Amino acid sequence: MPSQVPDAPIIRIRDLHKRYGALEVLKGVSLDVSRGEVVVIIGPSGTGKSTLLRCVNQLTRPDSGQVWLDAEEVTAPECNINAVRAEVGMVFQDFNLFNHLTALRNVAVGPMKVKRLPREEAYELAREELARVGLAEKANSYPGQLSGGQKQRVAIARALAMKPKVMLFDEPTSALDPELIGEVLDVMKQLAKEHMTMLVVTHEMGFAREVASRIIFMEGGYIVEEGPPAQLFYAAKQPRTAEFLGKIADLYGEEQAVGG
Amino acid sequence: MTGLAEFWQMIWPSLGNGLVITLKLSVGALLIGFLIGLPTALLRVYGTKGMRAIATAYVDVIRGTPQLVQLFFIYYGLADTGLNATLVSLGLPHGLLVLQPMTAAYAALGINSGAYQAEYFRGAIQAIGGGQMTAARALGMTRLQSIAHIVLPQALRLAIAPWSNEAAYMVKYTSIVSLIAVSDLFGEARRIMSRHYNQMVMLPFVGLMYLAIVLLITWGMHHVEQRTKIPGLEIETQRT
Ligand SMILES: Nc1ncnc2c1ncn2[C@@H]1O[C@H](COP(=O)(O)OP(=O)(O)O)[C@@H](O)[C@H]1O
Ligand SMILES: [Mg+2]
Numbered sequence: 001m002p003s004q005v006p007d008a009p010i011i012r013i014r015d016l017h018k019r020y021g022a023l024e025v026l027k028g029v030s031l032d033v034s035r036g037e038v039v040v041i042i043g044p045s046g047t048g049k050s051t052l053l054r055c056v057n058q059l060t061r062p063d064s065g066q067v068w069l070d071a072e073e074v075t076a077p078e079c080n081i082n083a084v085r086a087e088v089g090m091v092f093q094d095f096n097l098f099n100h101l102t103a104l105r106n107v108a109v110g111p112m113k114v115k116r117l118p119r120e121e122a123y124e125l126a127r128e129e130l131a132r133v134g135l136a137e138k139a140n141s142y143p144g145q146l147s148g149g150q151k152q153r154v155a156i157a158r159a160l161a162m163k164p165k166v167m168l169f170d171e172p173t174s175a176l177d178p179e180l181i182g183e184v185l186d187v188m189k190q191l192a193k194e195h196m197t198m199l200v201v202t203h204e205m206g207f208a209r210e211v212a213s214r215i216i217f218m219e220g221g222y223i224v225e226e227g228p229p230a231q232l233f234y235a236a237k238q239p240r241t242a243e244f245l246g247k248i249a250d251l252y253g254e255e256q257a258v259g260g
Numbered sequence: 261m262t263g264l265a266e267f268w269q270m271i272w273p274s275l276g277n278g279l280v281i282t283l284k285l286s287v288g289a290l291l292i293g294f295l296i297g298l299p300t301a302l303l304r305v306y307g308t309k310g311m312r313a314i315a316t317a318y319v320d321v322i323r324g325t326p327q328l329v330q331l332f333f334i335y336y337g338l339a340d341t342g343l344n345a346t347l348v349s350l351g352l353p354h355g356l357l358v359l360q361p362m363t364a365a366y367a368a369l370g371i372n373s374g375a376y377q378a379e380y381f382r383g384a385i386q387a388i389g390g391g392q393m394t395a396a397r398a399l400g401m402t403r404l405q406s407i408a409h410i411v412l413p414q415a416l417r418l419a420i421a422p423w424s425n426e427a428a429y430m431v432k433y434t435s436i437v438s439l440i441a442v443s444d445l446f447g448e449a450r451r452i453m454s455r456h457y458n459q460m461v462m463l464p465f466v467g468l469m470y471l472a473i474v475l476l477i478t479w480g481m482h483h484v485e486q487r488t489k490i491p492g493l494e495i496e497t498q499r500t
Contacts (some may be wrong), residue, residue, distance in 0.1 A: 059394060083396065083399070086399065096391040098395070098396070099392070109409065110400070143492065162399060162400070202329040
């Protein structure tokens with residue numbers, strides 16, 4: 001691996017384009033994320049937020065444009081994509097836990113199968129990661145026996161067990177009952193405190209205001225505006241940004257979007 | 261009492277031998293069907309366009325034609341003189357495709373079962389959904405690892421119930437092999453009937469023997485299903 005400039009961006013995205021048939025989902029998106037940054041992506045649904053995240057670990061292949069993780073161009077044809085994915089954690093809206101495995105084995109299976117860690121080491125690591133998300137006592141529970149909030153925390157532990165360089169969150173709390181959202185956001189806030197690099201698609205404006213180093217507002221396949229939370233919440237340059245944030249406030253409660 | 265002893269003498273050991281043949285054929289054909297069916301299902305779900313087309317054609321042809329026609333094709337059709345002359349002219353051994361009755365029976369039943377099993381496995385694989393596959397790939401697992409460690413362990417569990425139906429059908433359908441002179445349970449029963457003209461006794465009796473095997477399989481597979489159940493997932497298993 002080539003030596004790194006210390007504060008070179010850990011993720012670099014250049015002029016990403018993606019279309020599905022007649023629908024152009026990404027129309028030229030560029031973005032840099034620095035080490036330890038928490039970047040929150042907001043925007044109406046169907047604007048390509050998920051597609052952008054999935055381009056980072058190449059679950060979706062862009063039509064053109066480049067993505068780098070550190071010095072590695074993940075969009076290059078010769079890139080070993082499985083090796084890259086092992087370094088990029090991803091958390092999904094509907095958890096996607098492996099239903100036939102206990103929480104412990106859900107977390108251990110990645111290190112065992114991808115990194116070839118011996119079983120006992122992988123279990124040890126999995127126990128640590130479960131403890132980190134506050135679920136040490138649920139190690140032997142199956143996903144079907146866990147609440148939504150617990151499932152999502154296991155999913156986070158599963159991603160963390162791979163010791164990722166960055167974490168991608170795609171609406172991690174959107175499928176949760178309101179009373180379970182807090183426990184997941186708390187884990188994410190803790191991660192942010194530990195300087196994990198995070199790229200988070202969410203409608204949780206309280207989280208964004210508290211934790212985000214930067215907020216990206218996406219609409220119609222473009223990044224419309226980006227900046228620190230204070231700028232987007234109180235001094236948006238684009239009228240569409242203010243309009244969208246107003247709508248979110250109506251939808252998710254005033255205190256979340258503007259208060260606090 | 262003498263009646264019972266006489267009856268025993270009449271059916272033993274021939275029905276016992278027939279039973280062994282029937283069980284051997286059932287197990288063997290189910291196994292062949294599994295070895296064909298699972299890869300076929302995987303190709304239909306994960307294969308390239310060409311592989312999917314081939315797998316689909318196989319399943320459609322087998323499921324769309326009578327099993328007896330398939331059996332006769334493999335036993336009589338492949339023994340066709342013209343076909344064998346062609347094989348010889350291609351430098352292949354004479355009689356390569358002229359099969360023994362038992363071989364033809366295994367082949368016909370196994371190939372037939374493969375198509376049905378492929379459909380059960382495909383349904384089970386698709387019921388698992390793509391989300392877990394995506395999560396596995398996101399961890400860095402290869403496609404093959406994701407299938408082997410994530411999709412299949414769940415799909416095979418889901419397939420137990422339909423598979424036990426297939427096993428029950430198989431036991432009953434093996435009876436058609438008596439038509440190509442295999443001495444299975446039904447073949448032996450027919451021989452006894454032709455000698456003693458006692459079909460009103462033999463047919464119900466041999467029918468009950470099939471029933472007993474089927475009940476045993478159903479009970480056994482139910483037991484397997486219970487043993488492999490994923491805790492917390494009862495509702496999903498029942499739905500499929
Ligand atoms: N695999 C796909 N095939 C076809 N259309 C897709 C696919 N994935 C996403 N889309 C479409 O692309 C658009 C953007 O999707 P997405 O990135 O999920 O938006 P967002 O996450 O912002 O809601 C949507 O209209 C969606 O229907
Ligand atoms: Mg989305």
